[in-house]
Amino acid sequence: MKSLIYLVVGVFFGIVMFKSEAASWFRIYEMFQFDAFHMYGIIGSALVLGTLFTQWVKKGNKKSFFGESISIANKEKSFARYAIGGTLFGLGWALAGACPGPMYTLLGAGYLPILVVILGALLGTFVYGILKNKLPH
Amino acid sequence: MNVILQPWPWYVSGPLIALTMAILILLGKRFGMSSNLRTLCAAAGGDKAAEFFRFDWKAQRWNLVVMLGAILGGFIAANYLTLDESVAISSKTIAKLEQLGFSSAGESYMPIEFFANQAFSSPKTLIILLLGGFLVGFGARYAGGCTSGHAISGLSNLQLPSLIAVIGFFAGGLLMIHFIFPLIF
Numbered sequence: 001m002k003s004l005i006y007l008v009v010g011v012f013f014g015i016v017m018f019k020s021e022a023a024s025w026f027r028i029y030e031m032f033q034f035d036a037f038h039m040y041g042i043i044g045s046a047l048v049l050g051t052l053f054t055q056w057v058k059k060g061n062k063k064s065f066f067g068e069s070i071s072i073a074n075k076e077k078s079f080a081r082y083a084i085g086g087t088l089f090g091l092g093w094a095l096a097g098a099c100p101g102p103m104y105t106l107l108g109a110g111y112l113p114i115l116v117v118i119l120g121a122l123l124g125t126f127v128y129g130i131l132k133n134k135l136p137h
Numbered sequence: 138m139n140v141i142l143q144p145w146p147w148y149v150s151g152p153l154i155a156l157t158m159a160i161l162i163l164l165g166k167r168f169g170m171s172s173n174l175r176t177l178c179a180a181a182g183g184d185k186a187a188e189f190f191r192f193d194w195k196a197q198r199w200n201l202v203v204m205l206g207a208i209l210g211g212f213i214a215a216n217y218l219t220l221d222e223s224v225a226i227s228s229k230t231i232a233k234l235e236q237l238g239f240s241s242a243g244e245s246y247m248p249i250e251f252f253a254n255q256a257f258s259s260p261k262t263l264i265i266l267l268l269g270g271f272l273v274g275f276g277a278r279y280a281g282g283c284t285s286g287h288a289i290s291g292l293s294n295l296q297l298p299s300l301i302a303v304i305g306f307f308a309g310g311l312l313m314i315h316f317i318f319p320l321i322f
Contacts (some may be wrong), residue, residue, distance in 0.1 A: 010206015045151030085279025086305020092272025108211025120270020
């Protein structure tokens with residue numbers, strides 16, 4: 001039953017990613033060229049509402065639908081991992097034109113070469129796991 | 138119905154992304170798509186190779202179900218909720234892309250050079266796609282999150298680390314588009 005809820009959330013998210021064109025390689029390129037407001041509007045409006053929601057949840061000790069208390073953890077404080085990891089992510093985001101959510105969406109939409117991107121992403125995750133202790137964090 | 142079949146404007150899309158995050162939080166979970174890549178590595182036996190993959194990945198099955206849903210959502214949106222897949226990017230962007238040799242800018246959802254099946258027969262394209270994916274996977278785990286985990290969830294939680302990560306996302310993206318693209322295309 002719970003699985004069905006997560007499936008529905010995923011379907012909803014996938015449809016939003018596709019219909020918003022946030023999954024389009026062209027929109028990502030356009031964003032990094034500052035040629036249109038579209039992607040900034042999407043991220044910005046999601047952020048304004050997301051912030052209002054998150055602060056509302058944190059203030060009021062809200063319970064989840066299943067009655068558990070919700071705690072939203074803070075991110076571990078550091079600089080190097082976020083700056084270096086973030087920059088590497090950005091290089092890939094612009095090159096492949098897809099971040100993880102849209103990758104799954106594009107696979108469903110039938111753009112089969114995205115499988116190569118997903119394979120690369122799995123490899124990248126795996127190599128990070130192997131090198132983790134040798135990298136500055 | 139016609140409104141749904143058109144591309145969705147940013148002021149509809151952005152709030153619906155926030156809604157996705159809100160529902161996941163109210164379900165007691167988190168909005169983070171790249172975590173699935175780690176879960177998949179662990180499920181495929183990565184725990185034998187690195188400590189990073191030694192965790193109870195079955196507790197993350199809910200997120201794999203979200204991922205499956207996103208695949209299904211992409212299928213539904215592309216096949217049943219879209220009349221015209223072309224993306225109306227700005228004419229300035231189209232001109233820049235045509236100069237780089239991308240012929241389908243403004244006419245398709247994805248560049249055909251990269252995402253039509255002809256990509257499988259071009260070694261250069263395969264390397265670009267594989268490398269792009271590799272950087273996304275490696276960078277997301279190094280930074281502890283991707284667009285959903287840092288740019289939406291983390292910034293909504295007013296986290297300085299997420300701000301550093303998002304600045305990194307943009308620094309990397311700008312570097313790729315403005316300095317590396319001219320070298321490879």
